[in-house]
Amino acid sequence: MKNILVTGGAGFIGSNFVRYALSLGRDIRIINMDALTYAGNLENLEGIAEGSHYRFVKGDITDADAVDRLFEEEAIDTVVNFAAESHVDRSIVDPQCFLKTNVLGTQVLLDCAKKHWKLFPNDKYSRDYKEGVRFLQVSTDEVYGALGKTGRFTETTPLSPNSPYSASKASADLFVRAYHETFGLPVNITRCSNNYGPYQFPEKLIPLMLNNCIQGKPLPVYGDGMQIRDWLHVSDHCKGIFAVLEKGRGGEIYNIGGNNEKANIEIVKLIIEACGGDEGLITYVKDRPGHDRRYAIDNTKISTELGWAPEYSFGQGIAETVKWYLDHKEWTANIVNGDYMNYYGKMYGDA
Numbered sequence: 366m367k368n369i370l371v372t373g374g375a376g377f378i379g380s381n382f383v384r385y386a387l388s389l390g391r392d393i394r395i396i397n398m399d400a401l402t403y404a405g406n407l408e409n410l411e412g413i414a415e416g417s418h419y420r421f422v423k424g425d426i427t428d429a430d431a432v433d434r435l436f437e438e439e440a441i442d443t444v445v446n447f448a449a450e451s452h453v454d455r456s457i458v459d460p461q462c463f464l465k466t467n468v469l470g471t472q473v474l475l476d477c478a479k480k481h482w483k484l485f486p487n488d489k490y491s492r493d494y495k496e497g498v499r500f501l502q503v504s505t506d507e508v509y510g511a512l513g514k515t516g517r518f519t520e521t522t523p524l525s526p527n528s529p530y531s532a533s534k535a536s537a538d539l540f541v542r543a544y545h546e547t548f549g550l551p552v553n554i555t556r557c558s559n560n561y562g563p564y565q566f567p568e569k570l571i572p573l574m575l576n577n578c579i580q581g582k583p584l585p586v587y588g589d590g591m592q593i594r595d596w597l598h599v600s601d602h603c604k605g606i607f608a609v610l611e612k613g614r615g616g617e618i619y620n621i622g623g624n625n626e627k628a629n630i631e632i633v634k635l636i637i638e639a640c641g642g643d644e645g646l647i648t649y650v651k652d653r654p655g656h657d658r659r660y661a662i663d664n665t666k667i668s669t670e671l672g673w674a675p676e677y678s679f680g681q682g683i684a685e686t687v688k689w690y691l692d693h694k695e696w697t698a699n700i701v702n703g704d705y706m707n708y709y710g711k712m713y714g715d716a
């Protein structure tokens with residue numbers, strides 16, 4: 366039995382990962398630790414029963430005692446760290462909580478893993494670890510910064526983060542690297558492009574536009590709408606993470622991307638078409654400060670080494686995603702009825 370600590374498993378990608386991992390019917394137990402911030406939602410995990418294969422623990426990854434207790438109680442042998450503050454716009458308003466969760470939280474997890482997994486924990490020179498342990502840091506292509514019109518990010522592209530969010534993720538990646546280099550901790554880092562799919566919090570582009578379109582509200586496009594992202598269905602991301610867990614070489618970074626570059630305005634128009642909305646709703650608003658122009662992932666390493674490839678075409682993925690949001694209006698309504706409207710008002714005003 367593998368005992369996998371999934372952090373941030375009540376969020377968008379984490380909850381999809383929990384579902385995917387449990388659906389495989391393997392001999393694994395998932396311990397999902399999530400602080401249930403504004404982005405954590407237990408409704409994302411509806412239908413997943415607590416028992417021998419799954420346990421939910423409300424807890425904060427910056428709380429070293431709580432993390433340490435979990436490692437002890439559950440004999441954790443694998444960590445998949447999704448827990449993070451994840452929204453660029455919020456990082457522009459309040460950078461400090463990004464530093465706390467994304468950097469300090471990651472370092473707390475690394476320290477507990479080192480303490481519990483080292484065969485000789487009191488020997489600072491020892492690099493011997495228990496058999497089969499692994500720390501996987503879920504990172505992002507945003508750590509590489511922005512691309513011009515051509516080129517794609519490889520695993521050796523220098524880190525050049527531009528937002529407080531991406532700076533915090535890059536810093537966390539460097540701590541993961543340092544724990545590998547200094548202490549020999551068995552780690553991997555995955556750096557994925559923009560995800561879309563079910564259970565994504567409606568502050569992010571696709572669910573925000575979908576929700577507004579359904580309600581006939583303005584669709585706030587930043588700047589000229591020609592910024593490019595490389596979109597990947599969340600289930601393909603989860604499969605990539607699992608492939609790295611099972612077959613990734615220790616200490617390696619793997620980029621995960623969809624070979625699917627789209628300008629934001631294209632996405633917005635696709636959503637309008639899929640919902641039967643009106644292009645008149647498109648409202649160009651002031652650009653995000655420090656807005657990265659283009660991201661694109663070169664996924665040669667993960668595809669050639671681990672045999673991973675995206676299974677979803679964008680057409681199929683976006684059609685299913687639109688249908689999911691239309692079929693789950695209550696899920697969005699429950700979020701929108703909370704603090705979300707305060708955030709929305711501060712962020713977009715009347716737009």
Ligand code: NAD
Binds near residue numbers: 402505
């Ligand atoms: P999300 O915001 O939907 O979920 C984050 C989860 O982490 C929430 O459940 C939240 O409650 C939890 N959390 C926050 N602070 C915590 C803390 N201190 N302790 C414990 N739990 C805490 O984010 P997401 O979109 O699912 O992203 C998950 C991870 O994947 C993040 O690390 C993000 O950087 C990375 N990532 C996201 C994307 C994307 O397109 N969304 C792309 C690449 C990488």
Ligand code: TYD
Binds near residue numbers: 568569570573
């Ligand atoms: P987002 O979903 O926030 O992801 P990220 O910034 O991590 O790539 O945004 C995706 C793109 O959509 C990004 O270029 C910013 C843009 N965007 C808008 O134009 N309007 C919006 O209301 C939002 C939320 C994003």
